[in-house]
Amino acid sequence: MTSEEDMVKHIGIIGVGEIGGALVTGLRHGGGAAPEVFLSPRGARTAAELSDRHEGVRVCADNQEVVDRSGIVILAMRREQCREAMTGVHVGDDRILVNVMAGMGNDELRQTLGTRAPLVRAIPLPTVRERRSVTVVHPSHPEVDALFARLGGALPVTDEAAFDVLSALTGTLTTHYAYLATLASWAVGHGIAPDDADHYVRGLFQGVGRSLGDESRSLDRLAADHETPNGNNERIRTTWFDPANAEALAKALDGLLADLGQSRRR
Structure with a gap:
């Protein structure tokens, strides 16, 4: 990736469950230029269905390929799956990682991955598929804020304590x-x-x-x-x-x- 523009044109998603699938649908619909989306082979059946349904969505051979092809990589698996899913995966400092894993702070994620890449926590909800979800993010990052703005809105907060308060609300x-x-x-x-x-x-x-x-x-x-x-x-x-x-x-x-x-x- 050579520019910020390239980053937002290539989005990787590792962990294709409910939220991962909703993100794909939201990114590929609603008008305007849509980024290419690269999916982890985890959840192979769901990933294949999304690739068949949406133009510009590809299933990669492994998680390293997702990272290599993407400027912004969204980690959407469960916290307990992260270490196994990312073992051996090198994340260059020129990537942007979006952490949507409940309960995993950015400090823990950085230690797990051993990367100096920018890390942003986010709470996308299933309504991102209709571009109607206001997504909490921390810290604010221009490319990540812009990504979620097109999916319904970004709400940056100043620290992880505030992030936890809004995360608790999603539990209702x-x-x-x-x-x-x-x-x-x-x-x-x-x-x-x-x-x-x-x-x-x-x-x-x-x-x-x-x-x-x-x-x-x-x-x-x-x-x-x-x-x-x-x-x-x-x-x-x-x-x-x-x-x-x-x-x-x-x-x-x-x-x-x-x-x-x-x-x-x-």
């Missing part, structure tokens, strides 16, 4: 889905057909998602604007999501945050 995603499933199950228990309950709950909260796009209103303001005094929404909020419930959520997040910090410092 499946709780949200479980909450919606609980609502649908409650409706079914009161005689609503399962398909109808599922369809209605999805439609109800898709509307919430669209409201969140209005960044001119704070989250508290959005809640107030959707609530009538003494109405149904206020009743559920004050009787179910009461101070004790909110405190329990904060306590769970505090526990997760502490574990993320300990994991990073090992």
